Amino acid sequence: MSQISRLLSLGRSIGFAVVLLVVLLAVNLILSPGRFQPGSWGALVGLAAPLIGAAIASTPVILAGRGGIDISVGPLMGFVNAMVIQVLFLKAGISSPLLLVPAALLIGALIGAANGFLATIVRIQPIVATLGTYLILTGVTLTILPAPIGPAPVWLKALAGPWSMLPLALMFIAWWLVRRTPYYDQLMAVGSDDRAAYTAGVDVTRVRFIAYVMTGIFGGCAGLMLTALIGSADPNIGPTYTLIAIAAVALGGVSLAGGRGGVAGAAIGAIDIFLLQSVLTTFNVSTFVLQIAYGAILVLAVMLTALQERLAMRGR
């Protein structure tokens, strides 16, 4: 009973994204059955993974509410990409996943902590604080890596091919564990109403700070997935993920006001955008039209969600 109701309530909050997912999947299967054969699933997931990762990474700070957002996720992915390939792999000769993966996650955690410090302790508005980080990271990335360079370690490239599910699965498991800790309830409480959370004894600043660190760690992971996909280092790709990831999060029913939604919704939103991209590219549509389509779908989705909520409120 409670399982079913939980599924139903999940469906309500991300309803439109799920419907869109089914429709787009069907359209894709009809248009290009070859691309969606089981044999190519690995590569397909690898292609979608950086966006899904970026959307998951953007989620915790948005859930924490009061304008919480991290627009530096994209540049962080680019920075991790440049650090891992250019500095650690090519210059320092480190190729072991046992060193490169923790290094990428650590970079993410540090950048996340810096964002968290600015947004929650110095109390700069999150969008301004992370805009600063956005610009700094973009600049630093271009300084250490003026032009694209390759290659990437073989094991890393495999993470965009046959093993592409692995990093995503690890991110989901990590989030699933977070959901079962007391921290998750505090995060949702803070996102829902921070004054009430304070009165209930929740350390609001600490909760928000940790959300930024989590976003950073997930962002580091997304940076690795990006590196796996492009199999090289490219200073210009990372920053493009920021806005599309936020679009995916909103599409997935995560309220930008905080306290509502989750990682699953964000991931579904990201898959929607990926599938939309896939449909439109089969028609050889230009990338400009692609942008228009993202925007239109996003506005439509947010409108429908708001409408749905208003109807639900009236029903009460």
Next chain:
Amino acid sequence: MADRAAPDFRGLAIRDLVIASGASPITQAIAPGEIVGLAGLDGHGQELFLKMLAGLAPPLGGSIELALSGASRKITGFRKAVASGIAYLPRDRRANGIFPTQSVLDNFAVSTLSRDTRLGLISPAARKARYDIYREKLSIAAPRPDAPITTLSGGNQQKVLLARALALEPAILLLNDPTRGVDVATRHVLYHVFRGLAADGMGLVILSSEIEEILLLCQRVLVFRENEVAADISGDAMNTDSVISAMFGRAA
């Protein structure tokens, strides 16, 4: 949020507490098992006084000390107050109390999350069991604990918030107009619960905008006027006339 055994409450000592500049200091003691009412015209300091007891507002002078068996703790901030065993139920339920997007169960547990953990992870069964104790005690009418709290009536939302505060197992409970916007039937359930808590040795401080409620519930009432205690009335002297004349600053 600290886990602690229910402390043996010995009283709350308020010494020379100044709640507004220029106001004369307040010295009071709240004994175990006592229900003290706070009355006054709106904005005459009674709410500020309650918030200072909760550690939510810094006093301008004086001290608040909670005496427990074997130890006494000065209240210097909200977190310290919660950790020492002071629970506060906010006034404006919608703005400061409930989390509208969260379930009844989550709303109940948010102050005491660490008590449901097994090896660091939350056990939903333990939380549900803990909630059921208070649901029974407060007769909360919530058909499904995993439904959003906004599906409950105002009175039941208030009961959930009270359950949240009681789950802290406080030594002293501070209630800021707890029956505001609550139906009559629920009020009587709450009164019954308050009396039961006092009988168990808890100290209760209740701010109420209704004099009848204070007369019905409290053994003693502090009437505030211009950020000072204008009258401390108890026993037979406590009636509508004496409280109202103190509120308006007339000699009783």
